[in-house]
Amino acid sequence: MAQTVRMTLAQAVVRFLEAQRVSRDGEVHRFFRGVFGIFGHGNVTGIGQALEEYEGLPYFQPKNEQAMVHSAIAYAKSRRRLSTFACTSSIGPGATNMVTGAATATINRLPVLLLPGDIFANRVPQPVLQQLEFPQSMDVSVNDCFRPVSRYWDRIQRPEQIFHALPEAMRVLADPAETGAVTLCLPQDVQSEAFDCPVSFLQERVHLVERRPCARERIEEAAALLRRARRPFIVAGGGVHYAAAEEALRRFCDATGIPVGVSQAGMGALPDAHGACLGAVGVTGTGAANRIAREADVVLTVGTRLSDFTTASKTQFQAEGVRFIAINVNAFDAAKHGAVPLVADARLVLEELGKVLEGWRVPASYGAEIVKAREEWAKTCEELTRSPDGRLTQAEVIRVLNDEAGPGSTIVHAAGGIPGDIHKLWRSKEADDYHSEYGYSCMGYEVAGALGVKLAHPEREVYALLGDGSYLMLSQELLTSIQEGAKITLVLLDNHGYQCIHNLQRGSGSRGFGNEFRSRRGGRLEGEPLAVDFVQNAQSLGARTFTAKTAADLSRALRDARATPTSCLIYIPLESSAGLPGTSWWDVPIAEVSPSSSVQEKRQAYEEAKKKQRFHY
Incomplete structure (x- = not known):
């Protein structure tokens, strides 16, 4: 028995x-x-x-x-x-x-x-x-x-x-x-x-955990499509990281010259310094990646589920007859957009596809266009991240954090306006330096997520970049980090509300409603901004705190926080709540009937934009 x-x-x-x-x-x-x-x-x-x-x-x-x-x-x-x-x-x-x-x-x-x-x-x-x-x-x-x-x-x-x-x-x-x-x-x-x-x-x-191979027939079919392509493009998602396929992707790009745009989960799949990396793609994408993606004739996706942010609500890929090839372990994701489905491990497929394509490379003229797109975006990025009046903007905070957080650091972020700006501006140096929760866009993820990252990699310096809205929603795991001796640093941007959605409202024709932290005046929340002492709040939980109002302040605070053995909060008051302009469209329906002339105008623009939506079968 x-x-x-x-x-x-x-x-x-x-x-x-x-x-x-x-x-x-x-x-x-x-x-x-x-x-x-x-x-x-x-x-x-x-x-x-x-x-x-x-x-x-x-x-x-x-x-x-x-x-x-x-x-x-x-x-x-x-x-x-x-x-x-x-x-x-x-x-x-x-x-x-x-x-x-x-x-x-x-x-x-x-x-x-x-x-x-x-x-x-x-x-x-x-x-x-x-x-x-x-x-x-x-x-x-x-x-x-x-x-x-x-x-x-x-x-x-x-x-x-x-x-x-x-x-x-x-x-x-x-x-x-x-x-x-x-x-x-x-x-x-x-x-x-x-x-x-x-x-x-x-x-x-x-x-x-098996590395599942791909059927040879599918590899040959995908290779045939790529050989005929004049403007191929790769979308790298989180599946590159989960399959530990970063090196395989780099070798594949070195051999073929195909440029890469990355989703939020795919950031770091290819270092920003690599000549084939065009940065973020989609609604929160760079001008370089979105411009090249728009005219791509074959799109090879690697480990991405192609959400509306990545496809710009199905308006990103505009070339006539564009075809998709999808590498994914999940058959459901691999079948999207009528793709040739390579249902297998990403690392194995990239290695096999590279062998079949040996000797093939993108046209030289296309390679030159990729170089030019990278150079132009680098100049634009520099302009976007330098404040003309010395006051910190969200974009400049990201630049300073990117500069100060060297190798061995991870930046964690989630919902709101921060993911839109950081996806465009962050220059990944290694695979683990960027951690985004943008599949569910869950406010309140940042502090708890940073704790999880620190528990996974105690040797890394872990930062949570978040707004005051997310902090007020779910910040108490700051205490847990102190309890566990798992040091994290919160970089808190205070703009007095849910300003990402406030900006979306105003961009959709509204004057803004219900998204700023203001006292009630009359029948609406339109009084003075509510004063919240985030510094004292964090101190009450045991964190060491710093305040930064300029780029120089922030650099000093980040260095001091790095030298501090316990969890920290760096408080940054922001006067401007506007995010960076986008280079792709996102489908957010505008009221079809409204007494507001501005809403009516936005509805007309919305109907025009919808005409660019493409369905690939």
Whole structure:
């Protein structure tokens, strides 16, 4: 008979998670770095007790459930999806706080395991505290809202069910094509229930992360398209990083001369100094990348899901008869835009495609055009990042941070106007210096995300670049960073509101409404700006603080912060809230009927812009 050990469901879950490993290219990685958790009656005597008794799986104490999921997925992203965290919560609001994080993980194709507490499986004491009663079915709880944002979802009603659920969870988490949030709902009574668990179930298990090859016929088809191309263009996404294909991409570009534009997740796939790198592409793209992309006749995408920001709402690629080739481990993403789908590992495909194309290179005239585009954008970039009156602008903050954050640094950012400017202006020096959450554009990600990056790479200097809106929304993991001795530096731009959307409103014909932090005057929030002492707030959490009003101030503050062993905040008041002008369009519908003449004008312009939308089949 198989050897068994008597333990609770929660104890078995913790022991199982600690024993999981993944292997790629012969290197074995511990898959779960630890568990983030906030305890309540739904998990404290189950998972909480198991974590206390078994120290093989480290416990980390976050201050908000949404934030802990952000930290987990930032860690997973920094670790190239080869390691992550589990996150546990109580039932009720603790669980639903994680839903936003789950969506962020799944949209960005990043692994995280969620273990929310759930209502009693035996149903004896129901309705329990925090239970949502759903009269049509006693089997429904608030945790059912995780279903659409999870790649795998299960409710464990009996301890023995984990023999199927946990291996299935690992299959999804470790699969580069399937990964995302996995949710296992754990009823609080079942967590504490004992059963005889086979010892073999708890032993170390190594899951192979395969580098899946591409069918030879597809490689030949893609190569034939590229050989006929006169103006080919590459869109590099996050999949380049996850496949550790940066060097393969560089060699491919060296051999063929094909230029590269990068998505938010793909920044650093090719260093900015490389002659083929044209920088960001799409709505937040550079003038160089967008100009070349607009006339591309063949577009080779590598590890990108081609969101509306990358395709400029399907207006970016305007050449007649443009064709797409898509390298992606996910067949769903590879089939977009009628692409020739190369469903395989990015590094393997780039290497194989390079061999088949050996000796072929883009026309010399096209190469000269690429050089000119890079030079022109470099001049424009220099002009955009120099303030004429000495007062700091958002663009100049990015330039100074880019200059001061040398090798071994990572800049983290997420929603608002910052991603638009930094995507254009950042000059990546290495693959890990730029960390963006722009798949879900989730405000509040920045501080928790910076903590996750620091936990993944303690040797790196980690900066979170964020606005006052994001800071007010979710900043408390600054305290967790201090608690863990995981130093991060927040660079906080204060422009008194959600100015990115305020600018979008005004650009759409509105005079602006509801997006600035102002006191109420009359019936509207149009009084004086609200005064918030962000410096004192950060100090109260234990951070060291600096204030910068000029570029020189910011340089000094960044150097001082770098020499400080604990987490820091650099406060920067901004007078101007305007972002940089874009070079591509974004589909934001304007009211079709409005008494405002400015809205009417913008609607006419919107209808004209929509005529450029292209559908590629």
